[in-house]
Amino acid sequence: MARAATTTDAFNAIAEPRRRQIIDVLARGRPHAVGELVQTLRIPQPAVSKHLGVLRKVGIVSVAKEGQHRLYRLNATELKPVHDWVKTYERYWSHQLARVKERAERKATERSSKDKPPGQKKEE
Amino acid sequence: MARAATTTDAFNAIAEPRRRQIIDVLARGRPHAVGELVQTLRIPQPAVSKHLGVLRKVGIVSVAKEGQHRLYRLNATELKPVHDWVKTYERYWSHQLARVKERAERKATERSSKDKPPGQKKEE
DNA sequence: GGATTATATTCCTATATGGGAATATGTCAA
DNA sequence: TTGACATATTCCCATATAGGAATATAATCC
Numbered sequence: 001m002a003r004a005a006t007t008t009d010a011f012n013a014i015a016e017p018r019r020r021q022i023i024d025v026l027a028r029g030r031p032h033a034v035g036e037l038v039q040t041l042r043i044p045q046p047a048v049s050k051h052l053g054v055l056r057k058v059g060i061v062s063v064a065k066e067g068q069h070r071l072y073r074l075n076a077t078e079l080k081p082v083h084d085w086v087k088t089y090e091r092y093w094s095h096q097l098a099r100v101k102e103r104a105e106r107k108a109t110e111r112s113s114k115d116k117p118p119g120q121k122k123e124e
Numbered sequence: 125m126a127r128a129a130t131t132t133d134a135f136n137a138i139a140e141p142r143r144r145q146i147i148d149v150l151a152r153g154r155p156h157a158v159g160e161l162v163q164t165l166r167i168p169q170p171a172v173s174k175h176l177g178v179l180r181k182v183g184i185v186s187v188a189k190e191g192q193h194r195l196y197r198l199n200a201t202e203l204k205p206v207h208d209w210v211k212t213y214e215r216y217w218s219h220q221l222a223r224v225k226e227r228a229e230r231k232a233t234e235r236s237s238k239d240k241p242p243g244q245k246k247e248e
Numbered sequence: 249g250g251a252t253t254a255t256a257t258t259c260c261t262a263t264a265t266g267g268g269a270a271t272a273t274g275t276c277a278a
Numbered sequence: 279t280t281g282a283c284a285t286a287t288t289c290c291c292a293t294a295t296a297g298g299a300a301t302a303t304a305a306t307c308c
Contacts, residue, residue, distance in 0.1 A: 001262080001263080001295085001296050001297055002261090002262060002263035002264060002265095002294085002295050002296060002297090003127070003130075003263080003264070003265080003294075003295040003296065004139070004140070004141075004264095004295095004296085005263090005264065005265090006127075006264085006265075006266095011138060011139045011141075011144075012139045014135060014210075015128070015135045015136045015139045016128070016265095016266085017128075017135075018266095020135075020209065024212075027212070027213065033284080033285090034284070034285055034286090035283095035284065035285085044267080044268075044269095045284085045285070045286090046267085046268080046269085046270095046285090046286080046287080047266075047267065047268090048285095049285060049286055049287085050266075050267090050286090050287090051266090053286085053287095065275095067275070067276070067284090068274070068275040068276060068283070068284050068285080069275095069284065069285085070284080070285065070286090074216075076213040076216035076217070077216055077217050079210055079213050079216075080217050082206070082210045083207075083210045083211065083213070083214060085144065086138075086203055086206045086207045086210060087207065087211075088148075088151065089151065089200040089203050089207070090207060092200035092201055092203075093200070093201050093204050125265085125266055125267055125292075125293075126264085126265050126266065126267090126291090126292060126293035126294060126295090127264070127265040127266065127293080127294070127295080128265090128266090128294095129293090129294065129295085130294085130295075130296095140296085142296095157254080157255090158254070158255055158256090159253090159254065159255085168297080168298075169254085169255070169256090170255090170256080170257080170297085170298080170299085170300095171296075171297065171298085172255090173255060173256055173257085174256090174257090174296080174297090175296090177256085177257095191254090191305070191306075192253065192254050192255080192304065192305040192306060193254065193255085193305095194254080194255065194256090
């Protein structure tokens with residue numbers, strides 16, 4: 001298999017920096033037309049349309065026709081799975097204490113992998 | 125250009141479900157040898173090694189030699205940028221109020237795009 | 249030495265990407 | 279109708295992927 005499609009899920013969709021930029025712009029304020037995004041982000045129009053297509057397929061944005069414009073609207077809820085997953089690791093950097101513990105553990109690991117005599121198995 | 129390399133940053137690295145699995149396993153407990161990950165996740169050994177290679181290149185894991193084993197260790201701090209970015213959108217689903225506001229805004233958008241012209245279509 | 253175990257690397261392939269350029273579609277207005 | 283504008287789509291291409299299979303490297307033990 002090749003790499004999973006960008007439209008597979010939110011994780012793949014937000015891997016692209018420009019798509020995150022688009023999301024960021026849509027987050028502050030009302031829905032935006034494609035042209036507004038083009039102007040704001042200075043990205044060629046076809047590129048913006050394509051990126052919006054990806055985001056729409058994943059459900060991160062939705063469209064509404066307004067005359068000859070298309071208003072793209074953020075549906076941030078689709079980002080929740082990403083947040084849920086990464087939030088688990090918040091403790092690794094949020095507390096000073098955690099960071100100290102981190103370093104201590106690493107030191108211990110490096111030390112043990114240096115000291116240990118040959119032939120050694122870990123749990124499970 | 126083609127798609128950005130998986131080793132570009134944390135965003136790209138964690139797009140792969142199996143790499144997230146590896147991270148999850150490394151998170152609960154001490155460093156793991158490759159063989160342990162193979163057994164736990166039931167992923168072929170070469171695949172695990174390759175995924176670990178990506179994670180190491182991005183800095184999400186680090187290695188320590190222990191005899192003929194390599195102990196991989198999580199360095200979760202590298203996930204902070206992801207958390208920082210997605211945390212911005214937490215408000216969209218964490219508070220009931222926010223969700224209500226969301227819906228109201230969407231309705232308004234759809235309405236406005238419905239009122240103006242006769243032409244009307246639903247999202248694809 | 250040879251055998252065994254643990255891990256990494258190489259070779260292969262199908263597949264999709266993002267960008268650019270050009271073009272198509274769609275919508276308005278006169 | 280025509281023309282101007284907004285957006286989407288198509289075509290092309292260089293690039294890298296993830297997986298599988300096979301092999302290479304490395305450490306350990308006999």
